[in-house]
Structure formats: C-alpha cells, structure tokens
Amino acid sequence: MTTSDAFRLLVPVADSVSVRNTVAHVVDMATNAAEDRPVELHVVDVASTRAVDPDAIEELAAASDLLARVEAWVAEDAGGEPPANLKLVTDVIGAARYLFSPGDYADVLLEYADEQGIDRIVLDPEYNPGGAAPMLRPLTIELALADYEIEIEEAPVARRAQRTVLVRAASLPKYLAVFGASYLFYMLLSSWKPIDFGTGLLTATLVTVLLAPVAFSEQPSFARIGKQTVRMLVYTPYLLKEIAVANLQIAYVVLHPALPIDPEVVELQAAVWGDAAVTTLANSITLTPGTLTVSVTDRAFTIHSLTAGARADLFDGGLERAVRFVFYGRESMAIATPRERGDDGGNSDG
Template sequence: MAAERVLVPLSDTVTVRQTVGYAVQSGLETADSLECHLVIALPYDVDLPEGKRLNVEAEELLERAENWVEEDAGGADVTIETAVLGTDEYLFGPRDYAEIFRTYADEHGIDRLVLDPEYSPGVTASMLQPLERELDRVDMPYDEAPVERAARHGRLVLSRDGFDRLFATFWISFGFYLVLGDPFYWFDLLTGAAVAGIVSVSLAHVTFSVPLDRFQSPLRAVRFVFYIPYLLWEIVKANIAVSAVILRPSMPIEPTLTRVNARVRSGLPLLALANSITLTPGTLTVRANDQQLLVHTLIPSAREDLFDGGLEKAIRFVFYGRESAAIPSPNERDDAEIVGGDEL
C-alpha cells in the first residue's frame, strides 16, 4: 500500500500535541507507511522583528513536533518533513493560509490535511471556521483532529501576556482620557481611571493582535513620540499645498482613487498608517484591507507624496525600528497604482 501523505499545520496551542498524535495514528491506520509533513505558516515577514522572533519559535515548535511524531510512530515506517511557510510574503487571513497550504500540498502530493481545532497562527483567536471554508474553496481535503480540550470555566488566571495587554490598554485609555479632559482635576483623574479600567478589562484581549514585547513595546512608544512632530509637519505641508491649489483661479485639482500595497502588517500598524494618511489634507483612506490601502487623493502633490511612501516609512520606523524604515517607496517597488480618475 502506498504511503499516506499528511500535512499538519502547527501553532503553539494546548491541543497541538494531540493533533500531531491523531495525524500519526490516523495515517498509519490507512496505510503501511506515513509521510508526515509538519509546517508552520508565519503571519509576519521574516525581515521584521516580529517575524524573526516567530521564525525562531517556529523552528523550536517543529523540533518538538518531530519528537512527538517519532514517539507516536514507535517502530512504524514514518518519514518526517518540516517546513516554514510564508517567510517571503505576507499572510493576512484564512484565504492566504488556505492557498499556501494548497500550494504546498500540490507540490508534495499531500493526501489530506489534519487541522488543529485551536489553530491560531500568531493571532489572538482561533481561525478554524473561516479557514475550513477557505480549505473547502480550494478543494483541500482535511480532517479536524478530535482532541480533548480542558474546560474554560475554571478560576481566572491572568498570564504574563494577559497582564501586559491589560496594563498597556489601561494606560493608553487613561492617557487619552486625560488628553481630552483636565489631568489636574481630581474628578477627571478618578473617572478616567474608572473608564480606563472598564476599557482594559473589556478590550485588552482584542486591542493587541500579538503578544506584547516588554522591551520592544516601550521602544515603540518612544519612537511614536518622535513620529508625532513628523506627522504634524506633514499635515502643515499638505495644508499649505491644498490651500495654494484652492486659491489659484485655475483650481488644478485632480481627484483620483489610488491603490497602495503598504509594507506594514495589518492591525495596529496598518490602522496607524491609514489614519495618518486621512489626517493629512488632500488624502483620504477609503478602505484598508489587509496591507492594501484604497486612498482618494485630491491634488497631484498629495498623490506623489503617497507614492513616495514617507508616512509608510515613518510607521515602519515606529513599529519595527530604524532599519526597517529603509525600504523602497511604493512607487519604486510597483506597489502603487491609480485605479480611477475624474470620473469618480
């Protein structure tokens, strides 16, 4: 009987060990030999600090998973292949993951995919149901591993990561509240703390899409302080440019709709970039989908500034550091295009 080829996407969940065990057991039940492909799909570009960290963690998880396969296989004929996927591209959602699994399966003759019910590749919540729909769309045969999960109604235990999210969300909310109020008035201090407490308890688990780094996160906050004057200067320049156009009798306005594939990760970095673009007069972010921005520009200079990628580089500096800001502009890397003109 031919070898069964099984693809097992891994993420560091409480059920990953059981998933690997099921893949080995079910594969050997239907064939005399098993070819087990253990893969990890990275949600970050490996050139980014987050990507480098996740790549190291991925290699460690793959090594553990190899040991699990050997342990479960006993003396059976089992071949193990490992791979890290997505190292040279951005993976944003279930569709991207399904397509990269389908491509890998086609290249290696995979018979089926074994899916961890808690599969969560670098994000805060399981993406099982949308991923299953996308696997069906690309005709990828799969099994969901029948795992046993611990009950979740026990005593609440706050992990280090949970505390970091709670702490950061509280102080961000508290600071924003005081900016809008009076930081020297006792009532604003009291109500601000109460509101920040409610916000942090309610939204801390969804505010940050990845675990916070106790070293990098404070650095990002410091870099953001330096970013604010830069953004204000860009706003002033754009105001002058738009005002000059409006005051000219000829009114050389060229409204266009542009598409830019930004080299920032979706989530908070993309949100910061999209809002920075909108705050700059002459440009308006219409839609932000994964790393793709649809931006309305009013005048040619605003479009040129957008294509030059100044704000994109500044946001990369804030979230990823100085070295990450040294990238080609969207125009230079063919990641910008005009998709509509005056007829819009």
C-alpha cells in the first residue's frame, strides 16, 4: 500500500452490453470521491486462459483492446480533464492460471483487491465470468461470501434484458409434483415388496430435495397438468394412428422396386408456444408420415420430407392442431392451418 488514505475502486470488465454505462457510473463515483481525497480507479480484465496457452494471444489482445477503450471512456467521462487526484490503473489479471467457475474469478479479484488495498468493488450487472450456469453461484454471491471488508456493489445501470432463471424458489406444489411423480415412477418399476415402499420413499425424497428447484420453468398447476394429461390420452390414439399410416407409407416406399421418393427440406412456422409443446410437436412430426424435424429455433421448424404427400399433410396442420389441443385446450384448435396462415414458407405446391 502506498498512500493509505486513498479511496480505491476495483472494476472488473468484460465486453458486455452495459460495460460502457458501468464505466460512466464508476467515473462519476470516482470524480465525486476525488473532491475529498485521492482516488485510485482500478479497471481490470480477468483472463480466463493462461498466458502461455495458444488461444491466449487472441484473448489478451482483446483484453488490452477493451482496456484501451475503457481508458478513452474514462477520459471522455471526466470531461477531458480528470481531477488531479484521480488515478486510473488498468491491468489484465488472472493470466497465471485457468479460471472456470465464478468462484475462481472471485478468488482472483479478491487476491488483487487484497494486494492493492481495494475499498470497493463495482460490478457490471452483465459481467458473468465463468458462465451464468444455473447450478453455479454467481460472482456477486461468491464475492459477498468472502471474508474481506470490501464493499461490493452492482453498478445501477440499465440491463438490456433479464435472463431467464432456471433455479426458482421452490414451492409446495412443486415439491408435491416432483415427489409424487418420482415415487409413482419408482413404485411402478419396483416389485411392491414392503421394503420397496421404504426405499421408494427415500429415493423420492432425495430426488425432490435435489431437483424440485430446477424441475419446472413455471409454477405447476395440478388443474392444468390434469387437463393436459387427459387431453394427452385423447391425443395418443390419434398419434398412434398417424404413426401406423406413416409406417405403411414408408414400408411401401422402401419396398417399392422404383424407390418413389421426392425428398425436400421445408420450413414451417408452427403455431405452438412453449418448450413442452414445441418438443411434442417436433417429435410427433418425426414419427409421422414422411417428415423428419431437422432443426427447431423457437417456433421455426426445419423439416425434411420424404414425399410430396407428406409435405401436403404437414401443411394441412393436423398434428399441429392436435398438439395445440393437448397444451391449450379446444379453443386453440380454431387457429388456421399453416397453409391458410401462409406460414408454409411458399412450399405449399406439394
């Protein structure tokens, strides 16, 4: 430590959408603090690879490029003439080892903070080093857990979008749904000896405790699940019939001496929403007449079709309508077919 009375700020940066605003915020904060005492503003880029690695050259170049931009921004925000007692320090840290999780990044930042006598760490809200995987504790928590007397603050700048969070507060219906489903599944696979009830109880409890927080993307409603299950039971025979027809057609095509196929890739904007519904439709399309789902992005399906007849069936939208019925009820069946909507990507000639 050089001058013990200086106020030292640490800002880890990466190329994020809000990094510019974060820099503006810390410069504002530093300029205000500089009226009373010297301020050191440490802007660092935490390198994820080691400096000796082959891909490090690119990452380190990007890092120094970003830091150069930060220096320009700081000069710009300070009105071209930074206060005399505001000192800017930029550095790339952590290049001595591999960093994987937010915890590793927190360690490197805290080490640096300890060496430099940092008083406050300001985080860019979009700064997510080591990934924002739902199972990992985010950097903010990792830093807060550390046993240092450092203030941690998230820069109050606008986020572009809130990420969807996988881990949500677990509620009673969630626990009940996961517990019921796993107990039932265990018992159906067991031999119904008295001990199976005990081991099943134990297993279901473990599964519930571990997985209930990540089990649903929204709060389960037993009424909705019940309705969907009943409608799924109505859908199954229809799907089985379609599958049977599909297989007879494939068998005919495959065993026909002339192999009468006319494959073509088509696009379909399906009128279904939500992960479960899209997945059901994608799998149903794959199982039924001459159509195979190649890729799905949101609602846009890329489908490989084996014959012209298969394409015509696809755009008649029977399956799509049936899947809508399962997930949203009878009213939604009134939505027009892909061909009527014009969502068939101009492939309706088949």
